[in-house]
Amino acid sequence: MSHQTICVLGSGTMGHGIGQVFAAASFPVVIYDINEQVLQLAKTRIHTNLKLMVEENYISEIEIDRIESNLTYSTDLIHAVSGASLIIEAVPEIIELKKELYEKLEFIIGENTIVASNTSTYSIERLAEGVSFADRMLVVHFFNPAHLVRLVEVVPSKQTKAEVIEQVIEFLSACGKNAVRLQKDIPGFIANRLQAAVVREAMYLLEQGIADARAIDSVIADGPGMRWAFDGPIQIADFGGLDIWEKVTGNLFPELDARTTAPSSISEKVQSNKLGAKSGEGFYQYDREEVTLAAKERDRKLIKLLAIKETE
Template sequence: MIERITIIGSGVMGSNIALSFAVNGYSVIVNDIKEEFLVKAKGRMIENLSILLDEGELNEESVQTALANISYSVHLDEAAREADFIIEAIPEKIELKWGLFQKLEALMKPDTIVASNTSTFPISRLMEKASFADRMIITHFFNPAHIVPLVEIVRHRETKVEVVEEIVSLIRRIGKEPILLKKEISGFIANRLQTALMREAFYLLKEGAATARDIDTAITAGPGFRWAFTGPIEIADFGGLDTWQSVFENVARELDQSTGAPEVIRDLVRENKLGTKTGQGIYPYDECSVSEKLNERDRLLIKLRRVKK
């Protein structure tokens, strides 16, 4: 039975994954390599809890309970020693993950389940230098992790069936919607679909088909409006498979077929225009507007989640 949870990595994903468990009554230790990272994570979680409070998702008592459920440590041995379930949410560098897993082998209990939040590496790659594949799993949360319901779950070929069942049950208990991949596939499901869409969006931007804002609006006011409740396969059924056969035959050959990052993105990265983190990407940002936009996004997602329930 999973009771004590450790999140290793206190960035945006790690801190919000911790919040997902804490608001649902689980004891969580958040671990990182520097105290300053943990201080920043705590501030982020307090701000996110205040939004949940304002939106009526939590009351004052449940906010305080969630905060009390979270502790912090820069000592990996302390964080891992009694954990029933450990989620790794450190940077996407395979050497860092290998090093962490090797350390965990000597620190954690023999029955501790370990998960990675990776969106990049197949689980077989993660386990190349560790020997606990039978209790290893990927739990891929989506940003903002304390709001977005989806969690993609990927098992190793050696992962015990009971481990998979326990984690799927746990993810459901914290109000998430897990999907279990039936095979190991690069990018999993959601990021493959998202990447295909974004490749075409940036191609249209490069070709001057429309402004960036109008391309975004084409999704938020069109397909994205429906996708919140109806997925692409069901949409094909609703529209008629004969109709979609014609759409594919008429449009598919015209779509971008590139296999690398879009030219627009590569150019901006070379100029260190990385988006909100640097104040300039496709759109300009200042520090105040980024915070306001993130909070507005979270409030809208909370409302959408409430409707979907």
């Protein structure tokens, strides 16, 4: 797939960062969106991301021009996909919208073009159902912010050709990503399932008054989170000793929250329109400026962490 053009469909939260990843790896990228204003915003967001990388000495100033010169933006679908060897679909998580877009693609993409969805929740089997290019389709699930988080989960369907899976994994690896292939499709893939398990217990601890939100968050950030940047839970169990972990899991599992519905602590906030940072209040209070600054500081730390991980 080298020397080919990448097309990203949808230039929102995920699409702009995904486009940046490929452009940074020297591939020509066309970012497509139905909304011209969002496309302009994507361009600005990429520029801001790159400036921060320069500030952190992760890239040099001249890299900005090089990376930006690999990017073009379009509201013309036919133009955007023409000549693309890989299309990444990152439109909103609405199945009808995604399927409608695949129907359009059937008539306008090349016979070898690979189509990957960045869906967070839909199964690849469902997305690929009835699609004529199903054997060239798979999920590639990036993590936000896509330009800084190394993980990409790769989920093929039963129909996806082996060479398509291989090419995509090789390509993502060449772009600096850790492409992790799932052997079977499962809702939430791996990362979101593990994350949801932690959130369930965090909400339980909050609801039971064991500690406040800030304390619970700091326990993760300054405790397990520090290790999780380098070791996963399975290796941590190995290092701790499996006899110990047999006791830990055997004693604690009956004590852990096991609910199968969304936590009431979250639902109550949603009902009173406290949606978190985007509405100014969730479990914490925010003002607009503070949110922008916090996101920038988070990215700054992620750039530092990425640089450390790249030396591993």
